[in-house]
Amino acid sequence: MTTDIANSHATAQKKYFKGTGALQQILAFASLIILIIFFSIASDNFLHWSNIEGILLSTTVIGILALGTTFVIITGGIDLSIGTGMTLTSVMTGVFIVYLGLPLSVGIIGGILSGACIGFISGFSVSILRIPPFIATLAMMMIAEGLSLVISGASPIYFSDIEGFNSIALGSVIPGISIPNAILVFFFMVLIGWVLLSKTIVGRYTFAIGSNEEATRLSGINVKKWKLIIYTIAGCFTGVAGVIMASRLNSAQPALGMGYELEAIAAVVIGGTSLSGGKGSLIGTMIGALIMSVLTNGLRIMSIPQEWQTVVIGFVILLAVYFDMLRKKNA
């Protein structure tokens, strides 16, 4: 029974990808290319390798958050706690490494596990306590925000004395090519997420729950358990984002992070994942996150006033959701 629905869903997924569903991704990818061409013509300084590297680097934190939250959104849920959750994980990383003096690797794993804990608690509230995801994760957002301030004593934790911490994000592991690790981590997370979502049972159930939760439950799948797992996975992504942010800033800033969740959700939506659940892709989210940062970078390079940058990004989100609706009407 279980494998039946999983198999039938896998074929449904294939159909979806071949059918109208791919439209959004193609649109998103085309928009990205058009934006890049536009900004290259508009400004001589756009298409330099160091600027492209800058765009990729500024995508990493929001991008990793967006990847994790794509899972949750495909189930038909939402996770508002990822922004402040990321801050809490960066603070916890600081606690492990700076306050407790644990080795770097243990601290990083600790940070990622703190993220997993946050995801687990959100997942527990949503699946076991049956609190609507919007409310449960809104509460988690506030809890994480408060805890970050409490744990850090409302002052930043500095990693300046920890040798090598800064290079987690900014060093480069590939000799000879100077690509900051953070960018590699981002693409690595895209790969992990893509494998999880399209090659494993977790991914199949993620889509199944989002398409029709009741039917999934009636087919004998333990929806509660799988939702818990999915939110925990999203939490791991939050943890990775937290470690990367702390490393890039060489400090854990306890009051950052608020509002990052909305940017991440925007990237997910632009990437073609439907907020009503059941449809979506991680490659789409990656493109969505890249569109957001190309747009911000390009407008900045053209010295467009910041107020207008925000207006333009708002319009892009509006357009993305409109295309999503068109797609649903056609389907």
Add this chain to the structure above:
Amino acid sequence: MFAILIVFTSLLFVLAACGNESEQEASDSGSGDTESSDNEKAAEEDSGKPYIAIISKGFQHQFWQAVQSGAEKAAEEFNVEITFEGPENESQVDKQMEMLRAALDKQPDAIGFAALDSQASSPLLEEADEKGIPIIAFDSGVDSEIPLTTASTDNYAAAALAADKMAELIGEKGKIALVVHDQVSVTGAQRRDGFVETIEEKYPDIEIVDVQYGKGDHLESTNLAKTMMQANPDLAGIYGSNEGSAIGVVNAVRELGKEEEVTVIGFDSGKQQIDAIKDGVMAGAITQNPEGIGYETVKAAVSAINGEEVPENIDTGFYWYDQTNLEDEEIQAAVYE
């Protein structure tokens, strides 16, 4: 449902217990003070000491913690009760308004207030005025007749000094840019205008190519300072108008490896800025005297409560600090990690 109720009520009990405890402490500490007062102010009855509510612009930056410690020092010295609070984020004007409203409801003897937005706070300030609660503005000042005095840095003059230093360091010619924390608050506007207008008036060969706003958010400011340098590869200098902005600029310069090419000037203090100055990535920065701001605010509030005259403005001073004078006693007292 039942379980939630139990959790909720037990939480309330814990909170109630905490509340009682602190009230107990407050009345204990105030019992020796028998000075009679003819008003019915709740806070004063509890502790016997005058109560001053202080609303700052935030607390995430070390700066505000230094202001708070100065305020606490003065509170101890003048034997008054203070509370110190502020929104998490310096763009949360609405949250600050709620804090000011709550402070008014507590009927304090005086209020210390650093407005995020002068206009938005004016109705509440009028209400305080009607109730006869003296208001002492601090940090950025409040655009209103109501505050008795303002204890603040002359941000315009401080930013002008930053501009002069920038001009001196880049040889009075070249392109420069600004990363400012916001365009709404008085500090944001003054630290921008003082800098921009000084450059425009005194240094015709310096061109300001870009002014951007990063909310004082470290990551945001890093990303935008980086873009500025991409857009203008020949940029000679960048000025960051507060701690978060300046750190963002430093991060950006480090990430692009432009330590030798771009002159960075910061504002405020904090461990990362001090380290950047020691490393030579940042040429220098302007520091206010945050402890002095907190101290003078409480001191002025006490004078107001006692019905004494207070000067219209209290200049709490500012300093330029760099590698050469970082260890000076005067600077060490004004910078904070």
